[in-house]
Amino acid sequence: MDMELDIKSTSRKRKLRKKLVDFSFLFPVLFMFVAFVVFPFLWGIPLSFTDWDGLSATRNFINFDNYVNIFSDPHIPNAFKNTAVFAVLTLVVSNVLGLLIALLLQRSNRINNLTRTIVFMPYCLSMILQAYVWKYMYSDVLYGLFSIPNPLGSQFWAIIGISFICIWADTGYCMIIYVAALQGISKDYYEAAQISGASKWQQFWKITLPMLWPAVVSNVIIYLGWGLRVYDYPMAATSGGPGRASETIAMLIYKNLFSYHKAGYGQALAIVYTAMIFVVIAVVAKLLRKREVEL
Secondary structure, eight states, X not given: OHHHHHHHHHHHHHHHHHHHHHHHHHHHHHHHHIIIIIHHHHHHXXXXXXXXXXXXXXXXXXXXXHHXXXXXXXXXXXXXXXHHHHHHHHHHHHHHHHHHHHHHHOSOSHHHHHHHHHHHGGGXXXXXXXXXXXXXXXXXXXXXXXXXXXXXXXTTTHHHXXXXXXXXXXXXXXXXXXXXXXXXXXXXXXXXXXXXXXXHHHHIIIIIHHHHHHHHHHHHHHHHHHHHTOXXXXXXXXXXXXXXXXXXXXXXXXXXXXXXXOHHHHHHHHHHHHHHHHHHHHHHHHHHHHHHHHO
């Protein structure tokens, strides 16, 4: 009896030691996340109720004035429109192109592997570098050699041109996710469908898409979150211009925090927008997962 208790105690200690070792690998990342994301966000909540300018040592409590002013800020509708256009374009086009390319390159051979690598390579570049590459392409190559107008200089086309930069880079990521999901689908399903006389189109809708849906849900949620908080691309490509044609909500928050010296208002706007992003993503995730169960 005592021997059994000793064995169980030793086994529990080993499991606990293994869990501690596993957690030790996560601790540096967890510490960075808490130190640079969670703590600043929580620290900013009381600041959102003040008129702090971000520099002075004094700050006055102004109740909910910053939150009330959000609804009368004339720059928010335009910034929200630009953010929504960017998020929708990048989400839809990147996923559709990524899926189409994945369907073409799902089989592993030398040519497909090389092509997948080439398509994925832009994603490995930093967002700032991607933006500078395409600033050059738009101005010196497309316009300089082919007389195609630079979209970044147009108030209508600026946010679309910036969206294309993201699509060019992120299509490769979507492709990799979909290739992995496609390769995990058993060939038995397609063989059974062919015996039953199903067409390629019917096989896609009845077999491929339902089996791919978890990957679709993952990509949609990730790209929705990335699109709604976009800052790097428009800041590097146009700095929000021309005028405010490509200014996003994240850029507006940054300008209020640092450029306009309205840190209290900028923090309030950041809190409200963060909460909105969480709600939007939660609703979309719930709807997509409900669809996943139906499929």
